[in-house]
Amino acid sequence: MSLEAIKSVGIDIGTSTTKLILSELTLGRVSSHFALPHFDIIDRKVTYVSEIISTPLKNVDEIDLLTLAGWLEQEYRRIGLSLSEIKSGAVIITGETAIKKNADALLHYMAERSGDFVVAIAGASLEGVLAGRGSGASEYSKKVKGIVANIDIGGGTANVALFKQGKVLDTITFHVGGRLVEIDSAGEVLAVSQSLQPWLFSKNYLLEKGMRLTLKQISDLSSGLCKDMLDCLVGKMPIGTVKALVHSASSETLPMINDVMISGGVGRLALEGPPPTLGEAAKYNDIGPILAAELMKALKNYPFSVVESSQTSRATVIGAGMQTTKISGATISIAPEHLPLRNIPVVKMSYSETALEQYIERLFFQGKELFHENSKVPFAISLAEMPYLPYLKLKGLAEVLGKVYARLFPRATALVVVCENDMAKALGQALRLQLAADMDVICIDQVVVEYGDYIDIGEPLNDTMVPVVVKTLAF
Known part of the structure; x- marks a missing residue:
């Protein structure tokens, strides 16, 4: 088997946090010499993981591009590598960051400076699929008979992807996230996301900036969000009846879920247990720790088996494998x-x-x-x-x-x-x-790709050949 090792980077720019991962990927040819060339990532080794930073914002509507660029340059210096030495990578812009005013500017900025990287704005559905692949839910579904759901909860949304035998069946995204309500250590409400307002209104919840909440009130609010989300996933509440909580869904009905994995920032917090005090609950200035605790409590009331994910807050891309092919212009x-x-x-x-x-x-x-x-x-x-x-x-x-x-x-x-x-x-x-x-x-033709790969198609060479680059996300 012919092998090639490449250095690759994965960068995830999300609603609340941003992180960078450096990996070494080993690519091996998995097709015979008599078949079309097809390479796969046969080994991956994470060699550096950055600190998880708060995604820099100029204001509620704009990403701070200069601060973000400065952080990336600092990380490259810390790693001791230049961009030219990074052969491939993936930059995924997710969550509410993807809908900021200058999200497209960020996309172009990253594309210009990232060589042969996959640079993509991930909508909620794609974000859920990527998280499910990163958490291990997709791989786990190949080993069991039933359907595995990955619930990836970040700052702004809960992105759910359903897998069976490694394939995506459905996706659904809820307005459930740790940063939808921001609070201080005294329980004072600092901000309430607009995306939560329809659900609050439907439940007759009054929640405004400047109000002071007790630990129990925050727990009740978080419990209500989790209950409606899980009721929807098991079919107790049809998707059409919880439109105030549903951001988007690939279909009106969902199949029966057997196993559940939790990932995302809230997934990581779930491992820490419930916060004992209001001060502990507000350590990130949001309701994330309480939401995580209430989710784990609520899951016990549903017929799911909760399976531990291989990754929680780092359930994201660690880079991208890459292969280049030149194909004949005679058949295209x-x-x-x-x-x-x-x-x-x-x-x-x-x-x-x-x-x-x-x-x-x-x-x-x-x-x-x-x-x-x-x-x-x-x-x-x-x-x-x-x-x-x-x-x-x-x-x-x-x-x-x-x-x-x-x-x-x-x-x-x-x-x-x-x-x-x-x-x-x-x-x-x-x-x-x-x-x-x-x-x-x-x-x-004459190119082998998989669902979820990305491709580049270059300009024709001498009117007879077209270069094609196939990039496979690594998790």
């Missing part, structure tokens, strides 16, 4: 004016003639939940293990792909399809006939 269909493309997330589909349109529609809805639907290319579609398709069936596949994509992503300027086998040129031409003139098609 491209729109050169759209290249290069960077950091395009991958949604993987399997071909089936049964209920094809409903399947593709559900898959694209999931992609819409996970990724940036307003971007010019929200995601790439990977067609894996495709059978040989005669022309009429290939045309039928193109019709469904084109119709559903155009309807769900009217602002997109290109449809990107990644095929494992040699069919890109024919499929690309069939797709072009289905789409409007202002929607281009980029269809490449």
Whole structure:
């Protein structure tokens, strides 16, 4: 097996906290020499973990870019490495940070300075999936028969991802987080997040800045949040009846959950036990410690098995593995004016003639939940293990792909399809006939990708080759 070791960085910029992790990843070829080259991360070693800092903000609406940049430079100096020595990495912007006024400026700033990094604004659904992979819930679901839910609770939201056999089934995000109510050591309310107001109103809770709360009042408030969230997860309260608490959901009903893992900052606090005094409860100037204690207490009333996660507050990316491939231009269909493309997330589909349109529609809805639907290319579609398709069936596949994509992503300027086998040129031409003139098609083959990978597609080389970089997030 051919091996390659690379240094990689994972940076998570969240609502409340920011952290950096340096890792050494070993990439190994897992395909035979007679098959398409496919590398996997076969070993990972974390070599440095930064202190978890408070995410620097100029004000409630803006990230402090200069302070954040200064901290990153300081961390690189501490590690003793320059950016040029870091071969790959991942910068994930999550939580309420992702909706700050200058979040896009942060995205571009990081992309310009981060070389071959995955740089992504993670919506609540993607954040939940990443956390579930980082906590070990995704991997654990491969070993058990039932469905495993990872509840990742940070400062602003609780992001829940449901896994079965390593695959994402559903996601749901709640307005439940430790920093939604800020308090001081005397119990005085310093701030109440706007996102919590609809739920407070629905429960006839009066909570305003300047009010003074007792430990019991904060516990009752936290208990109410946890109960409604867990009632929704077990189906006692339909999603439609708790809209004041639900930020977003991939479907209206959830399957039965067997096991639960807790991650995020609140997950770490849950390991510490309930705070004995108001002063202890307010040590982070928010309700996080009490929310964590009430969640662990509430879980005992539900039919879940609570499984310890392998990571809690650091359940995030530690970097990204990377492989570069050059593919022949003879078998692909491209729109050169759209290249290069960077950091395009991958949604993987399997071909089936049964209920094809409903399947593709559900898959694209999931992609819409996970990724940036307003971007010019929200995601790439990977067609894996495709059978040989005669022309009429290939045309039928193109019709469904084109119709559903155009309807769900009217602002997109290109449809990107990644095929494992040699069919890109024919499929690309069939797709072009289905789409409007202002929607281009980029269809490449001979590339192996997995759900959740990111790809870069470079400019054509000598009109015959296209370089493709596949980046796999490491946890």
